[in-house]
Amino acid sequence: MKIQASPRKILVVDDEKDLVALLKRNLELEGYDVFTAHDGKTALEAVDTIAPDMILLDLTMPEESGISVYTKLCTEHARPRYPVIIMTAREDLRRTFQDVDADAFLAKPFEMDELLLKMRLIWEQIEAQVVFLLDLKSNPHCQGLMDCLKEERYQVVLIEDISKLEGALRKELPNYILMEYVQKELPGEEAVRRVKEVLSTALSDRAITTRVPVLVYSYSGFDYEVRSLKSGADGFVKDPAHYGNFVTALRAFELHER
Numbered sequence: 266m267k268i269q270a271s272p273r274k275i276l277v278v279d280d281e282k283d284l285v286a287l288l289k290r291n292l293e294l295e296g297y298d299v300f301t302a303h304d305g306k307t308a309l310e311a312v313d314t315i316a317p318d319m320i321l322l323d324l325t326m327p328e329e330s331g332i333s334v335y336t337k338l339c340t341e342h343a344r345p346r347y348p349v350i351i352m353t354a355r356e357d358l359r360r361t362f363q364d365v366d367a368d369a370f371l372a373k374p375f376e377m378d379e380l381l382l383k384m385r386l387i388w389e390q391i392e393a394q395v396v397f398l399l400d401l402k403s404n405p406h407c408q409g410l411m412d413c414l415k416e417e418r419y420q421v422v423l424i425e426d427i428s429k430l431e432g433a434l435r436k437e438l439p440n441y442i443l444m445e446y447v448q449k450e451l452p453g454e455e456a457v458r459r460v461k462e463v464l465s466t467a468l469s470d471r472a473i474t475t476r477v478p479v480l481v482y483s484y485s486g487f488d489y490e491v492r493s494l495k496s497g498a499d500g501f502v503k504d505p506a507h508y509g510n511f512v513t514a515l516r517a518f519e520l521h522e523r
Contacts, residue, residue: 271298273319274316275292275318275320276301276302276311276312277299277321278301278302278303278321278322278323279322279323279326285301288321288380289301295381303326304329306329308322309329309337309338316347318347318388319347320349320350321350322350322352323351323353324352325354332365340416340417343366344366344417344516345368348384348388349368350369350370350371353371353372354373368387369383369387394419395437396419396420396440396441397422397424397441398414398423399442399443399448400425401425402425404484406505406506407423409508410505410511411423413509414512417515426449427450427460440477441478441480442460443480443481443511444460445481445482447485453483454492454496457497457498458496461479461497464477478500478518479497479500480498480501480502480515481502482511
């Protein structure tokens with residue numbers, strides 16, 4: 266787990282002022298920086314100002330509902346840009362699960378230990394979503410793709426040389442590998458096979474059976490899907506200039522694994 270250089274910032278959003286005060290006091294005792302809002306409009310303004318590490322969000326509030334706030338916090342792929350725990354009355358839970366895909370739900374009233382556990386588990390899950398990106402920083406699309414993935418809460422590790430992949434895998438195993446078909450060291454098909462071989466060895470050495478999908482793309486203008494899949498790739502991302510296509514591909518694998 267990563268060491269925090271500064272206290273994590275928590276935004277508590279609820280029109281029940283007594284509950285907000287109680288949560289603020291208890292969370293501050295745990296070492297968090299706590300910010301509060303009593304309505305949706307103020308909450309959205311606070312988000313833009315503080316960029317919270319976690320949002321505790323009530324559903325029923327004046328001026329703007331929690332559902333509306335949640336929707337505005339989400340990217341175009343319906344994933345909130347910040348971790349969100351929905352706080353709601355127990356009878357609302359069934360409907361809520363159908364309406365939003367938040368990180369967690371808490372039925373009021375709840376215990377602080379339950380809240381703290383959910384927060385910790387969410388952060389651990391976020392830190393675990395690692396994507397290895399095999400591409401060149403000089404690629405005009407590289408930074409834009411990395412920014413898109415980070416907005417979707419993936420941890421991105423850029424690897425500019427396939428020969429460095431083996432060393433990177435010794436340090437940590439990613440959830441996914443994205444690779445440009447055109448690599449400077451190897452022809453495309455050979456590069457895909459090499460990545461799969463190195464990955465297979467790394468998984469075998471750790472006795473890990475979990476699959477790490479390798480997805481290929483190309484900005485060359487040519488469609489290398491058939492060649493990539495024949496070489497062992499798990500998927501091919503078409504039209505990579507639209508970075509959202511990468512997120513769509515990754516989310517498809519995530520949903521399949523659930």
